[in-house]
Amino acid sequence: MTANESSAPAVDTVTVAYSVSGMSCGHCEKAVSEELSALPGVVSVAADAKAGRVSVTATAVLSDDAVRAAIDEAGYELTGRA
Template identity: 70%
Template sequence: MASTVTYSVTGMSCGHCEKSVSSEVSALPGVTEVAADAKAGTVTISSEAPLTDDQIRAAVDEAGYELVGRSV
């Protein structure tokens, strides 16, 4: 079952930041679409397989940024 979740991310400030986060998150299994927005400080992830917050946090950390939680 496909799902879309938006997370708050700190530290992104430019297009390069967005690409770094998108690249790392896109590598997770089942991810079909990623939209990082530095201005809003968010990353929206669509996936075909369930992902845990820890998986997302690890990918965002790998890109050099901090996941601070799910956005509402």
Template identity: 70%
Template structure:
């Protein structure tokens, strides 16, 4: 069962930020696609199976940014 979730991330301000977040989140098991958007302050994660929010939060933290919740 595939899953697509958009999260709100603070601290991203440029393309480098987007690449850092995308790289870390893409490394999570089962992730098939990641789209980070610094202007919107979001990262959309497509995965083969639902991920735990804590996994995504840890990856965003590793990139140096803060996941503050899910977008509506």
């Protein structure tokens, strides 16, 4: 194995940014991130309350309905893809 190879298989991912209304602080970011992270296939979530955006990296494109439900469960509103 060379220095550029890793023992983990490569996983193709896709990142989609969403606009979310109602987030205003770190607690908001954490709540949204936790709900989205629980969706199948999600690799990482980056929420930015100030910008009102959430970037979700997953192994496949998530359905907007699943993303909307997770954000709704956290107490916020998905306003669309950013």
